[in-house]
Amino acid sequence: MTATLERTEPGRTAPARSRRARRKRLQVIAFMSPWIIGFSLFFAYPLLATGYFSFTSYDLLSPPDWVGLRNYAYLLFGDPVVRIAAANTLWLVLVLTVLRVVFALGVAAVIARLRRGVGLVRTLCYLPALAPPVAATLAFTFLFNPGTGPVNGLLRTLGIDGPLWFNDPAWAKPALTLLTLWGCGELMIIMLAALLDVPQELHEAAALDGAGPIGRFWHVTLPSIAPVLLFGVVNSIIFSLQYFTQALVAGAVASGQAEVVGSSKVVGFPDNATLTFPAWLYQQGFHYYNMGYAATMAVVLFVFSLGFTALLIRRMRGGTNAEEVA
Amino acid sequence: MRDRTSGERDATQPRETAKREIDRKCNRHCESRRGGTARNQRLHWIAVHSLGLALGVMFLMPLVFVFLTAVMSDEQALTANLWPQEWHWENFAKVFTEAPMLRFLLNSLLYSTLATAFMLVSSIPVAYALAKLRWRGRGVSFMLVIAAMMLPPQVTAVPLYILWARFELTGTLWPLIIPHLFGDAFSIFLLRQFFLTIPRSYVDAAKVDGCSEFTAMLRIVLPMARPGIAAAAMFCFLYTWNDFFGPLLYAGENQQSWTLSIGLASFRGMHRVEWNLTMAATVLVMLPVIVLFLFAQRAFVRGITFTGVKG
Numbered sequence: 001m002t003a004t005l006e007r008t009e010p011g012r013t014a015p016a017r018s019r020r021a022r023r024k025r026l027q028v029i030a031f032m033s034p035w036i037i038g039f040s041l042f043f044a045y046p047l048l049a050t051g052y053f054s055f056t057s058y059d060l061l062s063p064p065d066w067v068g069l070r071n072y073a074y075l076l077f078g079d080p081v082v083r084i085a086a087a088n089t090l091w092l093v094l095v096l097t098v099l100r101v102v103f104a105l106g107v108a109a110v111i112a113r114l115r116r117g118v119g120l121v122r123t124l125c126y127l128p129a130l131a132p133p134v135a136a137t138l139a140f141t142f143l144f145n146p147g148t149g150p151v152n153g154l155l156r157t158l159g160i161d162g163p164l165w166f167n168d169p170a171w172a173k174p175a176l177t178l179l180t181l182w183g184c185g186e187l188m189i190i191m192l193a194a195l196l197d198v199p200q201e202l203h204e205a206a207a208l209d210g211a212g213p214i215g216r217f218w219h220v221t222l223p224s225i226a227p228v229l230l231f232g233v234v235n236s237i238i239f240s241l242q243y244f245t246q247a248l249v250a251g252a253v254a255s256g257q258a259e260v261v262g263s264s265k266v267v268g269f270p271d272n273a274t275l276t277f278p279a280w281l282y283q284q285g286f287h288y289y290n291m292g293y294a295a296t297m298a299v300v301l302f303v304f305s306l307g308f309t310a311l312l313i314r315r316m317r318g319g320t321n322a323e324e325v326a
Numbered sequence: 327m328r329d330r331t332s333g334e335r336d337a338t339q340p341r342e343t344a345k346r347e348i349d350r351k352c353n354r355h356c357e358s359r360r361g362g363t364a365r366n367q368r369l370h371w372i373a374v375h376s377l378g379l380a381l382g383v384m385f386l387m388p389l390v391f392v393f394l395t396a397v398m399s400d401e402q403a404l405t406a407n408l409w410p411q412e413w414h415w416e417n418f419a420k421v422f423t424e425a426p427m428l429r430f431l432l433n434s435l436l437y438s439t440l441a442t443a444f445m446l447v448s449s450i451p452v453a454y455a456l457a458k459l460r461w462r463g464r465g466v467s468f469m470l471v472i473a474a475m476m477l478p479p480q481v482t483a484v485p486l487y488i489l490w491a492r493f494e495l496t497g498t499l500w501p502l503i504i505p506h507l508f509g510d511a512f513s514i515f516l517l518r519q520f521f522l523t524i525p526r527s528y529v530d531a532a533k534v535d536g537c538s539e540f541t542a543m544l545r546i547v548l549p550m551a552r553p554g555i556a557a558a559a560m561f562c563f564l565y566t567w568n569d570f571f572g573p574l575l576y577a578g579e580n581q582q583s584w585t586l587s588i589g590l591a592s593f594r595g596m597h598r599v600e601w602n603l604t605m606a607a608t609v610l611v612m613l614p615v616i617v618l619f620l621f622a623q624r625a626f627v628r629g630i631t632f633t634g635v636k637g
Contacts, residue, residue, distance in 0.1 A: 024461070027539055031455035032467070034448035038508025042486065043474045049485030060488065107381055113374045123623065124382035127389070130619050132568040134587040135611045139392045142601055148404050150391045182388060189627055190634030231634055242478035245570040249591045278480040285484050286575065295484045302481045309476040313469050 047302070053295035060289050071296035082297070084272045085280035091173060092243050092276065096180055097236040101229065104184045108191035109217070122192070129185030137249040140179045141166050166254035169273035176246055176274065187232050194228035195221065227315060234312045241305050244282070247274040277301060389612075396606035403602035417606040424603055427610070429582070430589035437499045437573070437585055438566040444506035445513050445562045446555065452509050453517030454543045458529055468518070474511035479571055487575060497580035502572045512565070513558045519632045520554025521547060557629030560622055564615060586611050 029036070054071055056064035075082055111121055128136065144151050144165035152162030163171040198221055206216045222229070251269035267283050268275030278301065285294025395403055396417055398410045421427055455461075456468050490501040524547055532542040548555065566572075570587045577583035584592075593607050619626055 028455055028459055028461045031451040031459065031539075034507070035452040035467075035471070035509040035514065038448070038505060038510075039470060039474065041508065042482070042505050043470075043477070046482035046485040046489075049488075050482060053484055060491065110374060110377050110381060114378045115371065116375065117378065121378045121382040122627075123620075125385045126626075127616065127619065128385055130564065130615045131389075131612050132570075132587055132590075132615065134568075134570050134591045135608045138590060138593075138604060138608050139388055142395065142605060143388055143391055145601075148601070150408055153408065182385065185385075186630055187634075189630045193631040193634070228634065235634075238476050238478070242480060244480065245587075249570070252591065253594060278478060281480050282483070282571075282575075286487070286578075291484050291488070298481045298484060301478055305476060305478050305481070306473075309473055312476065313472050316472060 050295045050298045050302070053292050054299045056292045056295075058291040058295075060291060064292065067292065071293050074293065075296050075300065081272065081275070082277075082280055085268075085275045085277045088173065088247075088273070088275055089241065089243065089277040092176075093237055093240040095173075095177055096240045096243075097233055099177060099181060100184050100187060100236045100239075101232045103181050104187040104232065105191050105229070107188050108195050109221075111188075111192055112195040122189070125188055126185035128183045129188075131183065133183075133245040134249050136179060136183055137246045138253060140175065140182075141250055141253040144175050144178075166250050166274075167270055169271040172250070172254070172270060172273040176243075176250060179246060179250075187235070190228060191225070191232065194225040198224040230315055231312065234308050234315070237308045238305055238312075241301065241308075242278055243276045244278040247276045248279055248282075250274055392605050392608055395602055396609045398602045400600045400602055403600055403605070414602070417602055418610060420603055421607045421610060425589060425593055425607075426581075427586070427589060427607065430584050430586045433499060433577070433583055434567060434585040434587075437502060437569075438563045440503045441506040441510075441566045442559050442562045444503065445510045446559060448507055448509045449513040449517055449558070450548070450555070451543065453514045453521055454547060456514065457518045457521035458524075458526060458543075458547065459539070471511050471514050471518075475515055483575060490576065496576055498583050499573065499577055499585070501576040502566070502569070506562075510562060513562050516558045516561060516629060516633055517551070517554060520551050520557070523554075524550050553625055553628060554632075556622065557625040557632070560618065560625060561629055564618070567615065 053064060055066060055068060057067045057071075058064035107125055111118060111125070114121060131139075143149050146152055146162065146164040146167055149165075151165075155162040165171050165175040202220045202224065203216055206220045211219060248267060251274040252266040255266045255269040267279055277297065281294050281297040281301065284290045284297065391408065394408060394410055397413045397415060398417075399412060399414055402411055456464060456471070486501070487496065490496050495501050528546050528550070529539075529542045532546045533539070537545065568587065569585070570591065573583075573585040573588050577585065578588065590607055590611050594604050
């Protein structure tokens with residue numbers, strides 16, 4: 001983080017050079033100062049503190065008590081719920097990542113082929129991505145309400161008995177998945193931009209070589225947009241690792257209690273099916289005030305996110321180098 | 327997309343000649359087959375456009391159902407009847423009497439506007455330093471910005487909560503607003519991406535004319551980056567408006583400080599209200615976002631493509 005400067009060119013007189021360098025260094029520090037403070041206070045400090053708290057037992061009232069690796073041992077071998085939470089998050093990471101990327105790419109591919117009404121369709125597809133997550137979740141718990149919701153109503157007219165969706169442990173996560181796919185417009189626009197950048201002549205060349213539409217998509221489009229696909233995958237993984245709001249609100253509303261704040265029974269409803277890893281972390285820390293154990297879970301979450309963040313940074317670094325040359 | 331360009335640079339030369347050859351081939355190919363493909367092309371056109379329309383309708387449908395339910399009577403909202411028998415527009419007004427939604431609205435506005443204003447003041451210089459100043463450690467600093475952007479908010483929640491509790495600011499929205507005075511990682515990232523598109527030579531010219539780096543930023547770069555700044559401001563506003571975890575963590579214990587997102591999540595529990603009112607509240611919470619988007623669509627789309635593609 002320290003804003004050290006590159007050495008100035010040789011050949012200048014020493015005092016002038018150092019004065020200049022110092023001025024420039026001060027300038028960089030001045031520009032960067034909000035972030036230097038923000039980074040230390042809201043990123044570096046809490047990370048270190050989380051690491052420390054993860055080895056303690058702390059309930060906010062009495063000072064933290066060093067317990068060594070006991071929290072980690074409890075997380076790995078003792079806590080039966082954390083396993084469910086981790087499994088749910090893993091489920092979301094796998095399913096959401098695959099479906100989000102495939103679905104967003106599919107929608108983008110259709111929009112990219114449109115000649116008329118591109119703007120309208122793009123707007124309609126992107127609009128749900130803006131909806132506040134709480135509002136979108138509330139809307140979906142209503143739409144997928146087993147008794148009175150329109151979705152099961154429509155299914156009934158087709159002669160299908162709809163599932164209980166958010167009230168059924170087996171269907172709660174698929175319902176959340178549908179909700180997430182409905183709101184994947186952001187990824188879709190990124191994919192669309194990438195698709196429109198694929199050089200047309202490559203398609204034509206492949207067509208001449210006898211490739212059909214599917215072959216062209218596989219051999220021309222996909223390789224061309226590979227970096228954006230990677231971005232989509234990693235971005236979706238990080239998104240799924242912190243999946244919290246939708247799961248919490250859906251559980252709360254479907255349980256019928258709907259009092260999200262200060263109630264512990266609604267988290268994970270039904271039957272812990274929507275209990276994600278961050279939700280259990282929140283529950284442990286801010287309902288049971290097991291701050292130490294919550295910090296331990298935070299460390300685990302951090303390690304996983306860091307791995308995928310590093311992947312994303314590596315992809316982005318290609319960009320910065322190219323930009324520096326330009 | 328950038329890393330692709332660097333990798334393909336070597337391959338450009340042969341592709342250029344190949345392209346010309348292909349053009350020639352393609353012209354011959356198209357001329358010979360134009361008659362036969364016309365009908366196929368029309369079928370393809372129809373298929374793609376109906377698919378596009380179906381997708382658009384599919385994305386829109388939930389919003390339509392939510393709106394229709396919002397104007398139904400209490401009893402009808404419990405039936406599977408989709409079209410309102412009578413239109414109860416007063417449901418939207420009732421939302422405000424059933425729960426302190428006005429209070430939540432004001433809190434949301436306070437959080438979003440102050441956070442956005444603070445973000446602009448603090449993040450613009452940082453983004454400028456990352457995009458336009460040359461210094462050692464710049465690359466590393468940018469990586470750290472991305473890392474901070476990707477970090478799940480739950481990771482740092484415990485120590486930060488303890489920190490703010492020590493300042494006795496839990497139960498208010500200040501723990502969420504104040505950090506924006508010190509730069510917001512996503513906004514810095516987005517602004518930097520926009521600033522990079524402005525040629526360095528403009529800044530150099532201004533400095534030759536005697537501008538300091540700071541005035542060059544204010545007078546030259548900021549006016550040119552106005553669309554980017556608008557996009558960053560909108561994303562920041564939207565993020566804070568939609569935020570649920572933050573307000574739940576810090577304001578949750580004190581209902582006076584609830585934002586719309588917590589108020590909405592707890593709406594059904596507060597007065598045992600019916601689905602129609604809940605959906606009316608949902609519409610009211612979505613509405614500002616949708617209106618904002620319809621007015622500023624281009625900035626949104628540009629902002630998104632900048633975060634994902636030009637990364």
